[in-house]
Amino acid sequence: MLKQRVLTAIVLLAGLSAALRWLDLAAWSWLVALILGLAGWEWGRLAGLGRVGSIVSGLVTFLVVAAAARCAFDGAGTVPDVRGWLSSMHVLAILFWLLAVPLWMWRGGRPARGLLMLTGAVVLVPPALALIQLRAEGLLPLLLLMAVVWIADIAAYFTGRALGRHKLAPAISPGKTWEGAAGAVVAVQLYGLAIKPWLFPPDQTPAPMTWAAVLLVLTAVSIVGDLFESMMKRQAGMKDSSQLLPGHGGILDRIDSLTATLPLIGFALLHLFAGTPS
Numbered sequence: 001m002l003k004q005r006v007l008t009a010i011v012l013l014a015g016l017s018a019a020l021r022w023l024d025l026a027a028w029s030w031l032v033a034l035i036l037g038l039a040g041w042e043w044g045r046l047a048g049l050g051r052v053g054s055i056v057s058g059l060v061t062f063l064v065v066a067a068a069a070r071c072a073f074d075g076a077g078t079v080p081d082v083r084g085w086l087s088s089m090h091v092l093a094i095l096f097w098l099l100a101v102p103l104w105m106w107r108g109g110r111p112a113r114g115l116l117m118l119t120g121a122v123v124l125v126p127p128a129l130a131l132i133q134l135r136a137e138g139l140l141p142l143l144l145l146m147a148v149v150w151i152a153d154i155a156a157y158f159t160g161r162a163l164g165r166h167k168l169a170p171a172i173s174p175g176k177t178w179e180g181a182a183g184a185v186v187a188v189q190l191y192g193l194a195i196k197p198w199l200f201p202p203d204q205t206p207a208p209m210t211w212a213a214v215l216l217v218l219t220a221v222s223i224v225g226d227l228f229e230s231m232m233k234r235q236a237g238m239k240d241s242s243q244l245l246p247g248h249g250g251i252l253d254r255i256d257s258l259t260a261t262l263p264l265i266g267f268a269l270l271h272l273f274a275g276t277p278s
Contacts, residue, residue, distance in 0.1 A: 008247045012254075020139055028135045029069040036128040037062025039251040040120065042241040046232045046252075047116040057120065064121070065128040073132055086129060087270050093126035093263035097221050101228050101260075105172060110235045127259045130266030137269065144195045145265050148215070149257045151191050152184040152222045159183025168223075173230040181223055188219045214268070218261050225260025229253070 019031055040061025044054030072082045096119075111119070134142040160180025168176040192215040196205065206214070229252055233241060240249030248254055 008245050012245070020135075020142070025073060025132070025136055029073065029132050030066065032128050032131050033062050033066040033069060035251060036065050036124050038244060039124055039241075039255065042244075042250045042252045043120040043124065044117075046236045046238065046241060047113055047120065048236065049113065049117075057117065061120070061124055064125055068125060068129055069132050072129060073136060083270055086133075087267060089126050089129065090263040090267040090270075093122055094267060096122050097224060097260045097263070101224055105169070105224075105227060105231055108171075123259050126266065127255075127262035130262035130269070133266050133269050140198060141269075144199060146258065147195075148188055148191065148218055149222045149261050152188050152219050153226070153257060155187030156180040156184040156223070159187075169227050172227050172234065176223075176227070181219075184223065185216060185219050188215050218264060221260045221264060222257035225257045228260070229256035 019028065023031060037058045039058075041054050041058030043061075044057030047057070049057055072086050110116075131142075134145060156176070157180065160175070160177045160183065163179040163183070164177030166178045167174065168178050168181055189212060192211060196211060200206065229241070233239065241252035242250030244250050245254060252259075
């Protein structure tokens with residue numbers, strides 16, 4: 001299993017590196033639509049739509065992301081006329097992750113399939129558009145900001161294994177601990193200090209407390225995204241969202257934290273990160 005995970009991770013990293021190096025913004029948009037389309041198929045499985053319904057869910061997600069990307073972006077980045085619409089989509093997703101999801105996890109239960117499909121649109125479409133926004137800004141912001149989530153996951157895993165005593169959400173994900181979450185917060189804060197000069201021009205650098213608060217929210221929301229997907233799998237009676245990635249499970253298993261954090265990053269990209277170096 002470990003060998004399989006390592007080999008899959010190497011292939012994924014090589015594929016990401018090649019895509020970032022060789023694909024222009026239009027081709028990147030199609031790749032993002034394809035990946036999120038596969039995630040939409042997995043979401044249909046989690047929602048209990050059956051084989052045909054899950055395929056339809058994936059196709060619809062692919063088409064929606066592709067169409068939205070075509071409307072919102074051109075070769076130079078975000079189309080000015082749609083910035084308000086794009087910002088509103090991110091705000092909807094942010095409210096979902098900050099308010100609806102914690103309440104959902106606290107109360108438990110499983111909504112009707114129709115509501116689950118609407119939820120899938122909120123979970124998948126805004127982060128897809130944020131990925132394209134980041135690519136439009138350049139490779140450096142894309143990689144540095146996505147790495148926030150990766151560092152949070154890695155730090156939470158190793159800190160939890162070493163020090164974990166108090167369960168964070170035992171009914172949803174028994175392996176996660178408060179100590180692991182604290183380790184993620186510390187690691188992301190340190191990482192944020194390191195990347196701050198690379199992200200912001202000198203005249204646009206946020207105040208230290210503001211930047212620390214942004215990083216804290218990103219870390220917390222990344223943990224919520226991870227827990228939410230775990231809850232969805234548990235309710236669906238599935239260990240993994242699919243077996244598309246040998247040793248890793250499915251697309252949603254790998255992007256669960258990103259689906260929650262990318263709308264926040266996308267919103268900040270429109271209102272805070274303008275002019276970040278590429």
